[in-house]
Amino acid sequence: MTAIRLASSPWGPLRVCDAHIHFLSHRLTSMLAGQAGKSLEEAVATLGWETPPEDPAGLAGRWVAELDRHRVACAALIASIPGDEGSVVCAAAAHPSRFRGFMMVNPAAERAAENAVAALAGGHIHALCLFPALHGVPLSDPRSITLVEAAAAHSAAVFVHCGALSIGFRTKLGLPGAADMTLSNPLALHPLSQRFPRVPFIVPHFGGGLLREALMVADLCPNVYLDTSSSNRWMRYGGSHCDLREVFRRALEVAGPHRLLFGTDSSFFPRGWHASIFEIQSRALYEIGVNEEDAARIFSGNFDTLFPAR
Numbered sequence: 325m326t327a328i329r330l331a332s333s334p335w336g337p338l339r340v341c342d343a344h345i346h347f348l349s350h351r352l353t354s355m356l357a358g359q360a361g362k363s364l365e366e367a368v369a370t371l372g373w374e375t376p377p378e379d380p381a382g383l384a385g386r387w388v389a390e391l392d393r394h395r396v397a398c399a400a401l402i403a404s405i406p407g408d409e410g411s412v413v414c415a416a417a418a419h420p421s422r423f424r425g426f427m428m429v430n431p432a433a434e435r436a437a438e439n440a441v442a443a444l445a446g447g448h449i450h451a452l453c454l455f456p457a458l459h460g461v462p463l464s465d466p467r468s469i470t471l472v473e474a475a476a477a478h479s480a481a482v483f484v485h486c487g488a489l490s491i492g493f494r495t496k497l498g499l500p501g502a503a504d505m506t507l508s509n510p511l512a513l514h515p516l517s518q519r520f521p522r523v524p525f526i527v528p529h530f531g532g533g534l535l536r537e538a539l540m541v542a543d544l545c546p547n548v549y550l551d552t553s554s555s556n557r558w559m560r561y562g563g564s565h566c567d568l569r570e571v572f573r574r575a576l577e578v579a580g581p582h583r584l585l586f587g588t589d590s591s592f593f594p595r596g597w598h599a600s601i602f603e604i605q606s607r608a609l610y611e612i613g614v615n616e617e618d619a620a621r622i623f624s625g626n627f628d629t630l631f632p633a634r
Contacts, residue, residue, distance in 0.1 A: 334610035344587025349411035384415035487532020533558035553587030581618035
């Protein structure tokens with residue numbers, strides 16, 4: 325395979341790995357269409373998406389070409405609905421040097437733990453994704469703890485969505501998106517991260533509006549990582565002096581460059597990889613004086629350490 329060229333950045337050529345891409349498979353899209361009472365064609369027209377190939381390997385190939393175009397070396401693909409982990413497993417199996425699989429799990433679902441264990445044992449799932457507010461299951465619930473135990477047994481990470489939660493594709497399709505935001509506080513991670521000190525816990529979007537709480541738990545627990553993904557619109561909640569440069573300053577002061585994971589929250593085609601997120605974040609880090617070595621950690625080194633090829 326041709327070596328991936330390094331991406332252009334303010335520091336010069338830089339290896340880039342994206343820790344947050346949603347793999348919106350044909351199966352997921354069909355499930356959403358059915359829930360909305362629409363045909364697949366109607367659903368993708370409403371969403372403004374391309375119709376994903378039926379074979380997940382076909383969509384994986386589309387992503388490989390897209391990442392090649394933007395010089396992105398590797399990416400985490402998130403199965404964005406419980407039960408669709410087979411799609412990301414297929415993608416990662418087809419391109420093991422390019423993809424790591426993340427699996428969304430609803431702890432309240434029947435056989436959730438058994439299915440998670442089976443997926444982890446297959447070797448292509450590197451993280452379990454918990455959405456406490458969406459699924460209404462606290463992190464302190466025994467069903468959540470059982471899933472963390474499974475991740476620990478298979479040397480996998482646990483991704484925990486905290487803070488504001490908005491699922492755009494459900495809103496566009498008129499599907500309910502109710503969530504219990506009282507379950508979104510990053511501080512709920514504190515007991516778990518202490519109980520499982522070898523498990524990396526990833527909080528996306530800097531805590532999604534709960535930056536203070538995310539930084540508190542990261543300060544207390546060295547196994548808590550912050551994912552930088554999305555447009556970070558939650559900064560609207562942070563006051564007049566909250567901008568991305570200030571967010572990065574505070575995150576670096578508390579967690580350091582070894583516990584920040586670059587991500588874009590890219591998802592659908594034809595938009596593809598969200599290059600502007602990379603440009604905005606790299607520029608912000610450069611402007612606050614982050615050196616090339618630390619930039620390399622944030623944009624790929626930490627990803628490579630947490631998610632080595634298996």
